Amino acid sequence: MIELDCRGEKCPLPVIHLAKKIKDLEIGETVRVLADDPAAANDIPAWCRMKDQEYLGSPGPNAFDVRRVS
Numbered sequence: 001m002i003e004l005d006c007r008g009e010k011c012p013l014p015v016i017h018l019a020k021k022i023k024d025l026e027i028g029e030t031v032r033v034l035a036d037d038p039a040a041a042n043d044i045p046a047w048c049r050m051k052d053q054e055y056l057g058s059p060g061p062n063a064f065d066v067r068r069v070s
Helices: 013-022 040-051
Strands: 002-005 030-034 054-060 063-067
Touching: 002 013, 013 030, 013 040, 040 054, 040 063
Parallel strands: 002 030
Antiparallel strands: 030 063, 054 063
């Protein structure tokens, strides 16, 4: 699993960084986004739905797991 530390960054930066980083992953790999902006809790799952990626959930506070599926 790759970790992407976006703590301290405000919306929309965590999603922008996720969009760039996911291109570097192989299909099936997972990235954990660390983001303390409250908007990330809505923005990251919404981005996954729009981009056909799998949102795996939040394993803890300010952490969001995404699997590349396409």
